Amino acid sequence: MVKADKNIMRGFLVLTYIIIISMLIFVIGSSFSYLNTGADRSSMLHTEVKKATVYLPKLTWTTDGNEGRKLDAQTLAKIESDYLDAWYVKQVVYKTNQTTGIDDFYTESARKNIVAFITQNKAENISIQATTLSHQPNIEFFSEDGQLIVLKDENVVEYKQLYKDEKFVMETTETATYKVILLLEDGFWRVRHLVKERVKSVETATEKQAVPNLNMKGINYYPQATPWDMFGDQFDIEIIKNDFDIIKDAGLNTIRIFVQYEDFGKANVNEEKLEKLQQVLDAAATKKLQVVLTLFDFYGNYEILDWTLTQRHAETIVSRFKNHTAIVAWDIKNEPNLDFESRGKQNVLAWLESMISLIKSIDSTHLVTIGWSNTESAHLLQDKVDFVSFHYYNAAADFMRHYANLKAKITDKPIVLGEFGQSSYGGFWKPFSGSEQKQATYFKEMQAMLKAENISFLSWTLYDFEEIPSSVVGNRPWRTNPQKKFGFIDKDGKRKLAFEFMVE
Template identity: 50%
Template sequence: MNRNIYRSLVILSFLGVVIIALFGISQVLAYLGSGADRSSMLHVALNKEKVYVPKVIWKDTINPGRPIEEQTILDIEKDYLNAWYVRNVAYQNNELKAIDDYYTASAMQNIESTIAANVSNNLSIHSTTVAHNISLDFYSADGQLAVITDSGVKAFQHIYQQNELLFQTEDITNYQVLLLLEDGYWRIRHLVKKENDEMITPQISNGFAKVVDNKIYVKDKEYQLKGINYYPQKTPWDMFGENFDIEVIGQDFDIIHDAGLNTIRVFVPYEAFGKAKVDPEKLEKLKLLLDTALSKEIMVVVTLFDFYGDYSVLDWTLTHRHAEQIISVFKDHKAILAWDVKNEPNLDFESRGKENVTGWLKEMIAQIKQYDPNHLITIGWSDMKSASILQNEVDLVSFHYYLDIDMFSNSFEELQKQIDKPMVLQEFGLSSNKGFWSPFGPSETTQAEYHEQFQTLIKQYNVHFLSWTLYDFENVPSSVVGRLPWRKHKQKHFGFINASGEKKKAFKHISN
């Protein structure tokens, strides 16, 4: 009996191995029979999650001969943009991956020679294009050839030698492009530069919010910014998530308004909002918040790229679409005072490179101005030392201050000598974190004394301010301050209202 069982197990095991082997062979044959997956050649170029989404406008698709089909236009656009992207990747990595999928053999020669020159000189070119305005010049009767003009192509290049940035360039160029349909894909046969005879006309501000003689004006009335950084108490760093509650937010706005404040600062988390494809539900929640603020006579500074940290040139088009989808919706909203491009970007200088970060900031400011001429623009620097960076690009110079309060006057007076624009003390505060994790930390009394002293300084220098923050929090995400309990404990106690909803001693000094 045992021998028969043993024989049966051996036979079943053999059959199982044979079945698995046959299945594996069939999968390999099926793959080889279908041809290589184009996305595997350069997975970033054709990934399901788009990584290159420049602004594309078809200005003209009328062909005097054969009318062009809508699907053909989509196919040309897709393959044409992929051609730009794989070329950018090739110049960055000095590799020819996927180039032959989007360029004919003759068109590849220029790319190959450029890469050869880069390799011999230890160079790499990090580049992207952010805008294309396409017109159809010719579409052949047999549907195999198309000629387009791509005008106002805005391109950026960062040139590196052995990982050291040599210089950055920005260019706007026109191209005439001949594409051939081969193997079901549109490949570039010729890409020729043309004279740039088009001018980009900037939008003119309607004057809703502006700066004149170092003073902020809203609807032609001088505006003194007196405010606070805001998260609901139960949903810090996740205000627009599943537990979004506009009634709670409205009640908080009443508290803020009744305390003598007129402005709040809120944060748009880049990934949570959908990155290049912004979630319409998130936009609706932001609209509810702005509408409520307007009804409560509170203005809003909106920080656009919270928890963003890439800055690489190849990533720029994604951030452009993120900004465009938000700003184009709210460019006329009367609750918005300013767009804050990024919270504390100087903290990324060491890890991402100062030139990369400031280059992205400068271009993002240009994008915001393109879509919204009605509101002010600022950057939330983490300290005074960085505040003068890009000061000529912004309307308001914003900085944070968490150092010794007794050093504020000297530092601020030095900054005043460098900057000739309105300055916003965008974050400041003291945590009343005395307790088990900080036995010698500040008490609520010390916190109140700190804010009393700071309001005296604010009044003395007539500086615009946004304190941190309305509430103490019961939970602080590890992604904000890390997992160390004493760091979380400190972050929980910056508020003017404690976790039980009671006003702390500092509340009477929330405004001057």
């Protein structure tokens, strides 16, 4: 019995020894593996989103001035990535007054200046929201050991807003030149030196332009089966062509269509969507219909650090279609004034102005406007647009009063009624409020006034719809049901009484 106990004890000790040794081997192996594995760069960014999806200023490299080692394309791409990461993190740091992330993108000496700057801002309760919109870096020197880069970054367009005590104080747009030194540390290019050499304020005033001669008699268009999803999986160009025949035969000459920011792929615009848009524009040109193309539908962020993404989106679309014969105008955004309260009027207007400037720099031929939701906001940025566009859904009897108030504020720009209409719905949720006869009377009265004042117009809309996406007016039936019946043609394809008054 004693011998058996000794054997059990001996076996237990051996087993314990084996377990301990196994654990030690596992720990040593794991540590060795960790020490030989580089840090995950995306986790170092501290933004939880890679730079490729959050910061895309327009960047044009010039390497003519390089006096050192030859620079290959792969190294240049790596420098660009780390350099823009550094800019993005700096903007986040200045906005939040937190130092998180700067260790990864700035050397110890460069961090001192950043820390001192945000320490002072924190003490005075100041924050800066900023972005760069374009860079033109020139490689001046690449060291023989491949560890140091000297570059001059010219024509850096910077937009900044300064806040004190969480209240907006001022904004500025400037063009600057930076002298930059980058060091290769731990496989990443870190900023060692970033000094602004020259600064020039950007004039926001635009040159006085000739008043365009507009003669728009048009309609806002969605296919009946795919409202607010015109370029989706059910896209059918034959249906759209047939609808264009109806519009043209009714005596109209213009359509307004919409490009949704997310649907088209945000900054990385979806080529398939562009091809569908190409088909629509080609069909419009064939039918001799001019197109007002509304950009950024359902976009509502306006955050300054989001600007570079929206600029790449607009740049892709406008560059692609700026020479298309069907385009008559770019409508920057549908009803942006509805975002004033939730996003801040200052942010919305600043984004609009920046976007107008970008689009005009790409396309100097076509007109630019903004689709304001009412007459009260439509005078804003009138010096930046080529014509003023507003929407009106109030009573026909009040139209001339609203129009006269707006016209008194507009000095030298044409005014277009970009949306107007009345629902024929008179069901349970709004009994007796509408009917086909009331809708027809509304358009008859409106067309008489539009003709008398020679006002260009785009009515809403060709068809009644079976379903309205919740993103448009929500889910409440007293809102969605009336929205379904703004068309000149009902859900069964029958022309309603108002069809007679699509045009005077």
